[in-house]
Amino acid sequence: MSILDITRVSKTFPGGTVALQATDLKVEENDFITILGPSGCGKSTLLRMVAGLDSPTTGSIELDGTPVTGPGADRGMVFQSYTLFPWLTVLQNVCFGLREKGMTLADQHAVAAGFIAKVGLKGFENHFPKQLSGGMQQRTALARALANDPRILLMDEPFGALDHQTRELMQELLQGIWEAERKTVLFVTHDIDEAIFMGNRVVVMSARPGRIKCDLPVAISHPRH
Ligand code: ADP
Ligand code: ADP
Numbered sequence: 060m061s062i063l064d065i066t067r068v069s070k071t072f073p074g075g076t077v078a079l080q081a082t083d084l085k086v087e088e089n090d091f092i093t094i095l096g097p098s099g100c101g102k103s104t105l106l107r108m109v110a111g112l113d114s115p116t117t118g119s120i121e122l123d124g125t126p127v128t129g130p131g132a133d134r135g136m137v138f139q140s141y142t143l144f145p146w147l148t149v150l151q152n153v154c155f156g157l158r159e160k161g162m163t164l165a166d167q168h169a170v171a172a173g174f175i176a177k178v179g180l181k182g183f184e185n186h187f188p189k190q191l192s193g194g195m196q197q198r199t200a201l202a203r204a205l206a207n208d209p210r211i212l213l214m215d216e217p218f219g220a221l222d223h224q225t226r227e228l229m230q231e232l233l234q235g236i237w238e239a240e241r242k243t244v245l246f247v248t249h250d251i252d253e254a255i256f257m258g259n260r261v262v263v264m265s266a267r268p269g270r271i272k273c274d275l276p277v278a279i280s281h282p283r284h
Contacts, residue, residue, distance in 0.1 A: 060123075060124060061085040061086055061087055062086055062087065062088045062090075062122065062123060062210060062211060062243055063084070063085070063086035063109065063120070063121070063122055063211060063243075063245070064085055064086075064119075064120070064121040064122075064124075065082060065083060065084040065085070065086075065105075065109070065118070065119075065120050066083055066118055066119045066120075066121075067081050067082070067083060067117065067118040067119070068081075068082045068083075068105070068108065068115045068117070068118030068119070068120060069081055069082070069115060069116050069117045069118055070101070070104050070105075070108065070113070070115055070116050070269075071116045077268050077269065078101040078104040078269050079101040079104055079105060079115075079268075079269040079270070080268045080269055080270050081118070081270070082101075082105065082118070082269070082270060082271055083271070084105075084262065084271065084274070086211070086243060086245060087243075088243055089241045089242070089243055090243055090244070090258075090259060090260055091234075091237045091242075091243070091244040091246070091257060091258030091259055091260070092244065092245050092246065092258060092259075092260045092261070092262055093246045093247075093248055093253070093254040093255075093257055093258045093260070093261050093262070094106070094245065094246065094247045094248070094254075094262045094264060095248060095249065095250075095251065095254035095261055095262065095263050095264070096249065096263060096264030096265065096266065097249060097265075097266050098249060098266075099266045099269075100264040100265060100266035100269050100270075101264060101266070101269025101270075102215075102247040102248075102249075102264060103215055103247060104269070105247075105269075106213050106215050106245065106247050107215075108120055108127070109122075109127065109134065109211075109213055109245065110130060110134055110136055110213050111127050111128065111129040111130040111131060111134070112130060114128075122134070122210060122211070123210065132156060132159070132160075132207055132209065133209055133210045133211070134209050134210065134211055134212075134213055135204030135205065135207055135209035135211070135212045135213065136204065136213050136214075136215075137197070137200050137201055137204050137212070137213070137214045137215070137217040138200075138215050138216075138217065139215060139216040139217060139218075139219045139220055140220070141188065141193070141196040141197055141199070141200050142200065143188040143196055143199055143200060143203075144188075145187065145188050145189060146187075147187075147188075148184065148185050148186060148187055149175060149180060149183050149184050149185070149186050149187075149188075149191070149199050149202075150168065150171055150172075150175065150184040150185065152188070152199055152200075152203050153171040153174055153175055153199065153202045153203045153206050154167040154168065154170075154171045154206075155203060156203065156206060156207040157170055157171065157206060157207070160207075170206055171202070171206055172184070174202040174203075174205050174206045175199075175202050177202065177205070177236065178198040178199070178201050178202045178205075178232065178236075179198060179232065180195060180198050180199065180202065183195065192225075193220055193221050193225065194221055194225040194228065194229060197217055197218065197221065197229060198229075198232070200217070201217075201232075201233070201236075205236070205240075205242070210243065211242075211243045211244070211245060212242055212243065212244045212245070213245050214244065214245070214246040214247065215247045216247055216248055216249070217229075217246075218230065218253070219248075219250075226253070230253055230256055230257055230282075231282035233246075233257060234256070234257045234258075234280055234282050235282055237257075237258070238279075238281070244258065246258065255277055256280050257280065258277065258279075259276060259277060259279055260274060260275065260276055260277065261274075261275050261277050262274045262275075263275070
């Protein structure tokens with residue numbers, strides 16, 4: 060069974076904009092799918108519906124066979140704007156979801172420290188977001204999403220606000236984490252280089268109307284070799 064099953068999903072916004080038309084997508088466990096397409100083709104709308112932040116006009120979205128009806132901890136989100144809690148440190152930000160799960164403080168810190176190290180932020184545990192560069196804030200957001208151990212990671216242009224060199228570093232970091240941990244990832248981008256560097260499948264969308272035009276396997280990059 061697919062982990063995520065999107066079936067004949069359409070989305071028309073009030074006012075009549077057709078953002079998405081009759082879209083099918085099956086995401087298998089351990090897939091890292093990049094969704095590539097021009098601005099306005101419905102990429103964010105599709106991801107937001109999988110996240111449960113918006114709902115389809117028609118069609119269905121199922122995660123592990125259960126219809127998606129709202130946001131949930133089984134989906135980890137990373138947006139372009141870092142969306143960290145500014146009043147919490149790196150460590151506290153990464154612990155946030157773990158605390159909600161009722162984990163003891165010692166366990167929260169142990170789990171969080173592991174993910175903070177994995178994204179290369181060891182030593183920055185007690186920094187606040189405003190003391191960090193954009194890339195470091197996005198590393199924190201990634202660690203926070205991973206720490207919750209979601210079934211699927213949903214990423215909407217997460218590196219779009221970073222400079223070119225930082226973007227490439229972050230792409231290599233994410234690709235390496237996916238290779239090491241076999242996470243399932245759905246990643247939206249309008250950058251062709253990013254879309255074909257990361258992951259194992261590229262889904263290409265067109266804006267006229269919002270629709271998947273092709274779904275292709277891509278050769279896996281091994282940034283560390
Ligand atoms: P992308 O992420 O590919 O740039 P979006 O999913 O953001 O595309 O948008 C797809 C289309 O839907 C665009 O025409 C956009 O203007 C429109 N749209 C997105 N969100 C809304 C909204 N909340 N209300 C009305 N139209 C929207
Ligand atoms: P993205 O391409 O990353 O989706 P946008 O600038 O298109 O970024 O959208 C940012 C926010 O504005 C989203 O919440 C989206 O739903 C909303 N939005 C986009 N287009 C419209 C629109 N035509 N009318 C109302 N809201 C919109």
